[in-house]
Amino acid sequence: MDRAIGVIDSGVGGLTVAHELMRQLPNEKIIYIGDTQRCPYGPRPAHEVKRFTMELVRFLMKKNIKMIVVACNTATAFALDDLKKELPIPVIGVIQPGARAAIKSTKNNKIGIIGTEGTIASQAYPEALKKINDHLEVTGLACPLFVPMVEKGKLEGDQAKKVVEETLMPLKKATEIDTLILGCTHYPLLEDTIQAAMGDKIQIISSSEETARETSAILEVNHLNTTNRQPNHHFFMTGDLKQFKAIYESIFKKSLGKLKSAKLEKIAL
Amino acid sequence: MDRAIGVIDSGVGGLTVAHELMRQLPNEKIIYIGDTQRCPYGPRPAHEVKRFTMELVRFLMKKNIKMIVVACNTATAFALDDLKKELPIPVIGVIQPGARAAIKSTKNNKIGIIGTEGTIASQAYPEALKKINDHLEVTGLACPLFVPMVEKGKLEGDQAKKVVEETLMPLKKATEIDTLILGCTHYPLLEDTIQAAMGDKIQIISSSEETARETSAILEVNHLNTTNRQPNHHFFMTGDLKQFKAIYESIFKKSLGKLKSAKLEKIAL
Numbered sequence: 001m002d003r004a005i006g007v008i009d010s011g012v013g014g015l016t017v018a019h020e021l022m023r024q025l026p027n028e029k030i031i032y033i034g035d036t037q038r039c040p041y042g043p044r045p046a047h048e049v050k051r052f053t054m055e056l057v058r059f060l061m062k063k064n065i066k067m068i069v070v071a072c073n074t075a076t077a078f079a080l081d082d083l084k085k086e087l088p089i090p091v092i093g094v095i096q097p098g099a100r101a102a103i104k105s106t107k108n109n110k111i112g113i114i115g116t117e118g119t120i121a122s123q124a125y126p127e128a129l130k131k132i133n134d135h136l137e138v139t140g141l142a143c144p145l146f147v148p149m150v151e152k153g154k155l156e157g158d159q160a161k162k163v164v165e166e167t168l169m170p171l172k173k174a175t176e177i178d179t180l181i182l183g184c185t186h187y188p189l190l191e192d193t194i195q196a197a198m199g200d201k202i203q204i205i206s207s208s209e210e211t212a213r214e215t216s217a218i219l220e221v222n223h224l225n226t227t228n229r230q231p232n233h234h235f236f237m238t239g240d241l242k243q244f245k246a247i248y249e250s251i252f253k254k255s256l257g258k259l260k261s262a263k264l265e266k267i268a269l
Numbered sequence: 270m271d272r273a274i275g276v277i278d279s280g281v282g283g284l285t286v287a288h289e290l291m292r293q294l295p296n297e298k299i300i301y302i303g304d305t306q307r308c309p310y311g312p313r314p315a316h317e318v319k320r321f322t323m324e325l326v327r328f329l330m331k332k333n334i335k336m337i338v339v340a341c342n343t344a345t346a347f348a349l350d351d352l353k354k355e356l357p358i359p360v361i362g363v364i365q366p367g368a369r370a371a372i373k374s375t376k377n378n379k380i381g382i383i384g385t386e387g388t389i390a391s392q393a394y395p396e397a398l399k400k401i402n403d404h405l406e407v408t409g410l411a412c413p414l415f416v417p418m419v420e421k422g423k424l425e426g427d428q429a430k431k432v433v434e435e436t437l438m439p440l441k442k443a444t445e446i447d448t449l450i451l452g453c454t455h456y457p458l459l460e461d462t463i464q465a466a467m468g469d470k471i472q473i474i475s476s477s478e479e480t481a482r483e484t485s486a487i488l489e490v491n492h493l494n495t496t497n498r499q500p501n502h503h504f505f506m507t508g509d510l511k512q513f514k515a516i517y518e519s520i521f522k523k524s525l526g527k528l529k530s531a532k533l534e535k536i537a538l
Contacts, residue, residue: 020373024373025401025402026401026402026404027401027402084490084492090490096486096489097486100293103485104289104479104482131494132293132294132295132296133293133294133295133296209373210373212373213370213372213373216369217369217483217486217487218486218487221353223353225400
């Protein structure tokens with residue numbers, strides 16, 4: 001049985017989730033679809049995000065997958081509940097694992113969240129957190145400069161440091177949070193810079209790491225772990241592959257070719 | 270719908286798991302059964318541990334529970350697979366969540382585990398870890414003095430420090446682990462002392478915290494979260510209640526009376 005984990009994303013940010021899945025579950029095959037032609041999803045209305053997400057899911061459902069990871073905050077916020085009702089296989093988003101990890105980590109019940117303007121405005125993280133514990137104090141901060149910076153490969157250095165420090169200043173000055181959720185799949189690539197800006201005492205939670213870890217739990221509880229040993233990953237993109245490859249390489253600092261048995265393919269939905 | 274999370278343990282160690290469940294999932298009702306009359310399970314043969322565990326489970330299955338947490342390393346090692354096959358509700362043990370958290374945490378793929386002699390001898394942690402990633406280097410160390418020390422309330426101070434330091438010396442000296450799993454439900458109470466002995470660079474994983482966090486994930490994926498707000502917890506013990514109360518108070522540093530709406534009851538299986 002060689003059923004794969006399906007990963008859907010609006011574009012390339014979800015690659016940090018795919019990367020963590022490969023690291024934490026090295027035996028599992030990943031089939032990734034990134035809607036690079038229509039990204040970003042952030043500014044789109046809810047009904048459109050739902051429709052696009054459903055198209056990605058329908059594509060993956062023909063590929064013998066055993067579970068779906070929605071590796072995009074916007075798609076999770078707008079489409080996860082519907083997917084959970086409609087699909088016959090387990091589905092997990094990126095918001096809830098980060099929320100649960102933050103609840104585990106916090107000692108003073110004060111949690112910060114950074115994300116894109118869309119994610120912060122959606123209130124999806126505060127809602128996920130307060131559904132579990134309504135005594136939490138939650139502070140969100142939009143960081144609109146971070147994604148463009150990551151996509152240009154600027155992860156460290158003076159400029160990145162300056163942008164990150166200035167952006168996070170209000171969160172550092174005006175709150176007493178002890179835990180900070182990286183509520184955007186691009187942000188784990190800035191983790192070192194963010195940790196330095198916030199100081200050692202703040203626990204940083206990467207939604208990508210946490211989502212991979214909960215995927216591992218859900219596979220086990222549902223008896224879906226593979227006995228496979230040499231997975232052949234497969235990446236599908238709706239947009240230009242050159243752009244994807246460039247970003248992939250800048251993100252992972254290794255060429256796609258070095259990824260064992262990974263296939264890359266452009267498709268039309 | 271006021272269905273509870275059922276927690277079973279050989280005795281009182283599982284209270285650290287119950288405590289984490291209450292902290293991370295403050296709306297959820299807990300029904301705990303501790304087999305204090307027949308504990309410890311560690312030295313017993315597998316078939317006996319299975320039979321006892323099944324008796325605890327049968328008791329809880331009459332109590333309108335929605336999920337079972339096996340909050341005992343020995344019972345998890347010997348009975349979890351059977352329970353997962355036989356029960357119509359989700360079941361989680363304490364071994365796999367700690368293993369998955371360690372896999373998430375490690376950067377160098379070198380993981381240490383401390384536990385009772387029984388848990389270390391059972392190889393349950395190395396098996397759970399290597400099932401997911403067989404390139405991990407795993408080192409186990411039995412710490413037979415820790416449980417008696419915790420049960421006497423000695424969690425800090427010079428004597429605890431000395432015992433912990435001397436016990437952990439081989440793990441610190443002879444390995445390059447970057448992550449250490451507390452593979453016994455009593456050990457989170459020694460976490461500060463263990464962290465001090467191992468040094469700041471070692472990431473300590475508490476199975477109790479991680480089990481509570483994965484319970485939260487499994488509830489959500491299975492649409493089992495409560496909308497309850499003031500859960501009435503219920504503790505059942507097969508043995509003497511006085512002993513349980515004393516240990517509970519020494520562990521949690523607050524009297525049982527202060528725990529909102531908790532009932533304590535001695536039962537015969």
